[in-house]
Amino acid sequence: MLLILLTLSSCSSSNAAILPSDFNNCQTTLDDALNELQELKTSNELNFEVRIVREITDRDECIDMVLGTNLPQGAELENGKLVDLVVGIKKDEVTETVKATEYDLYIQQLEDKNIEKLNLITAPLFGNAEVEQLIEGQNLITYIKSENPMSYRFLFSEAEGFIYGVDSDLNVVTILDLSEKTVREKEAGLHTFDFINIENKNYLLVTYTSTEKKYKMSAFEVISDSELGIEVNLISFDLQNDNNVHFGGKILQDNKNFLLCLGDLNSPGNSAKFDSPWGKILNIQLDNILNSPISSHDDSRIEYIAYGLRNPWSCFLDQQNLVVPDVGNIHWEEVNILPNYNETSDPYFMGWPWYESFFDANYQNTPVNDEIKNQQIENTFFPSFVYPHANDYCAIIGGTNLNNFPKWSGYFFVGDFCTGTIWAINTEKSSQLIVLEKNIIPYSITTINDSENGTLLVGTTSGTILELTLP
Numbered sequence: 001m002l003l004i005l006l007t008l009s010s011c012s013s014s015n016a017a018i019l020p021s022d023f024n025n026c027q028t029t030l031d032d033a034l035n036e037l038q039e040l041k042t043s044n045e046l047n048f049e050v051r052i053v054r055e056i057t058d059r060d061e062c063i064d065m066v067l068g069t070n071l072p073q074g075a076e077l078e079n080g081k082l083v084d085l086v087v088g089i090k091k092d093e094v095t096e097t098v099k100a101t102e103y104d105l106y107i108q109q110l111e112d113k114n115i116e117k118l119n120l121i122t123a124p125l126f127g128n129a130e131v132e133q134l135i136e137g138q139n140l141i142t143y144i145k146s147e148n149p150m151s152y153r154f155l156f157s158e159a160e161g162f163i164y165g166v167d168s169d170l171n172v173v174t175i176l177d178l179s180e181k182t183v184r185e186k187e188a189g190l191h192t193f194d195f196i197n198i199e200n201k202n203y204l205l206v207t208y209t210s211t212e213k214k215y216k217m218s219a220f221e222v223i224s225d226s227e228l229g230i231e232v233n234l235i236s237f238d239l240q241n242d243n244n245v246h247f248g249g250k251i252l253q254d255n256k257n258f259l260l261c262l263g264d265l266n267s268p269g270n271s272a273k274f275d276s277p278w279g280k281i282l283n284i285q286l287d288n289i290l291n292s293p294i295s296s297h298d299d300s301r302i303e304y305i306a307y308g309l310r311n312p313w314s315c316f317l318d319q320q321n322l323v324v325p326d327v328g329n330i331h332w333e334e335v336n337i338l339p340n341y342n343e344t345s346d347p348y349f350m351g352w353p354w355y356e357s358f359f360d361a362n363y364q365n366t367p368v369n370d371e372i373k374n375q376q377i378e379n380t381f382f383p384s385f386v387y388p389h390a391n392d393y394c395a396i397i398g399g400t401n402l403n404n405f406p407k408w409s410g411y412f413f414v415g416d417f418c419t420g421t422i423w424a425i426n427t428e429k430s431s432q433l434i435v436l437e438k439n440i441i442p443y444s445i446t447t448i449n450d451s452e453n454g455t456l457l458v459g460t461t462s463g464t465i466l467e468l469t470l471p
Helices: 002-015 030-044 096-112 370-378
Strands: 049-056 066-069 082-089 130-135 141-145 154-158 162-166 172-177 190-198 201-209 214-224 227-238 248-254 257-262 280-284 302-307 316-318 321-326 332-339 385-388 396-401 412-416 422-426 431-436 445-450 456-460 465-469
Touching (some): 030 049, 030 096, 096 385, 141 456, 154 190, 172 201, 190 214, 190 248, 201 248, 248 316, 316 396, 321 396, 332 396, 412 445
Parallel strands (some): 141 190, 396 445
Antiparallel strands (some): 066 082, 141 154, 154 162, 162 172, 214 227, 248 257, 280 302, 321 332, 332 385, 396 412, 412 422, 422 431, 456 465
């Protein structure tokens, strides 16, 4: 009997699909590892997901080799498992082998879910916009707005804490200097601004990371084209730890209220919980806000539009829709379109930290219990468009439609931070078009805005502002 049991145990063990033991410490190439995993899938009729995770190494012998995986050695491979192959790369240098292999895997993942048409990278080229340089020599541009009550052609903000007006002759005038109050590090800084009417007075609203370890939205009364009133704080949220990324900060007017899009502060659990405002989109009532600022996420004047977001720092309104470009983690970028967002009784759950796009994000912490987690996963609102971190694409940038250009009526425009690619999207026509190919703009782009004259204004990390005339 003992012999029979041992024999059965041995057969059971030998028939299981096991992660190869040499998938660590640069013992096997990326290509060989993928071939082995594919053979295990085929021979065992398994369906598990394989991804590539880059890791910088100083060891030349480890370039394009497998450093390790997310699974322990000898782990059994099962349906639904996620296998991350950690592959060695040089700093600022990725081989064409890794790039091509990554993209092929991403395309296969989309095809497996029959959603390959959502991939913006494969959108057809309609034509390249003409690019004209308007402003140069500034610092990192965070936002641009044309429509304003101050008689400027447009205004723009810098992360360092400044807002400038640009007149008809392209002269740059300082409107607001918050540099002494603003923390400027990584993604921390002055993020965005807008104008809003409160109690029959025009105010300039600004969001920024404060030296007081607070995230602030403040209002400045517009007194004249060159003069603002004193700072009136409207919102003040505590910043967690010393994180200097994933703030979001976009302000959007919504009738008599305004929306505020906030990132997760690089703490993914924030997005799944309601004990902080982070990783969420807030609908904020203006009731008595000048005299009684908001200092807590549970203020009665706040309603949640959406949660489960990672870094929606450039959301925008498009007709009755709220468009939320959510910057991905290490694999996918998302364009989310929330229809009739202000009529929903329950906030949308956007997937993070359980999903990155349509795929398992491999998040192992437990910010909520299993019951809530499963409810969130079941009710996830998935993106309308995606693209992978491949072929040098890296981060989604929003975004605007055009008010005064009938040819592009119904379209909105988003772009990619690293490549400068810009897409035009019309959901009613199911049309996604490239209107500026990758690498034509020689800078990383940070914001895309309506000039109100039928062109796009694009800000960059170099401090250059460009005007794009569409094809």
